[in-house]
Amino acid sequence: MEYKSFISDTIAQLGEEPNKLIPLLQQVQEKYGFIPEETVDIIAQNLNLSANRIYGVMTFYAQFKLKPCGKHLIRVCEGTACHIKGAEGVYESISGKLGIHEGETTADDNFTLERVPCVGCCHSAPIVVVDSDYHGNTSANMAKGILENYK
Numbered sequence: 531m532e533y534k535s536f537i538s539d540t541i542a543q544l545g546e547e548p549n550k551l552i553p554l555l556q557q558v559q560e561k562y563g564f565i566p567e568e569t570v571d572i573i574a575q576n577l578n579l580s581a582n583r584i585y586g587v588m589t590f591y592a593q594f595k596l597k598p599c600g601k602h603l604i605r606v607c608e609g610t611a612c613h614i615k616g617a618e619g620v621y622e623s624i625s626g627k628l629g630i631h632e633g634e635t636t637a638d639d640n641f642t643l644e645r646v647p648c649v650g651c652c653h654s655a656p657i658v659v660v661d662s663d664y665h666g667n668t669s670a671n672m673a674k675g676i677l678e679n680y681k
């Protein structure tokens with residue numbers, strides 16, 4: 531019921547044309563932290579789109595999450611500059627320390643780990659972004675220290 535009323539209120543603001551799908555999904559994610567499965571059917575009915583089309587859009591745009599995130603989102607840049615400067619080692623170090631792989635969340639729901647394309651700070655590669663904090667010139671050895679700040 532809550533999903534239904536949030537979605538109809540949001541559609542009332544945005545409009546119900548099919549091209550409002552992305553802004554609507556953004557608002558659902560902002561509110562719930564991810565796109566709950568139940569909301570997809572509600573959106574499909576309201577915008578007169580198929581659920582498959584909505585899932586297609588959600589999987590095409592990396593910004594949309596189909597599962598809830600941990601308290602802290604760690605994004606390891608895997609763009610070219612970061613890759614050349616050792617991003618893979620940084621990723622492996624974080625992944626090993628937390629015991630999770632890309633797209634997974636720790637059992638205590640504290641961290642979700644992602645690999646992302648260039649985040650626009652190539653001069654400080656390799657970059658790790660935790661929530662909205664950018665950590666530059668990282669190394670595999672620094673990974674553990676960075677995580678200590680987010681317990």
Ligand code: FES
Nearest residue numbers: 607609612648651
């Ligand atoms: S490649 Fe990582 S910030 Fe650009």
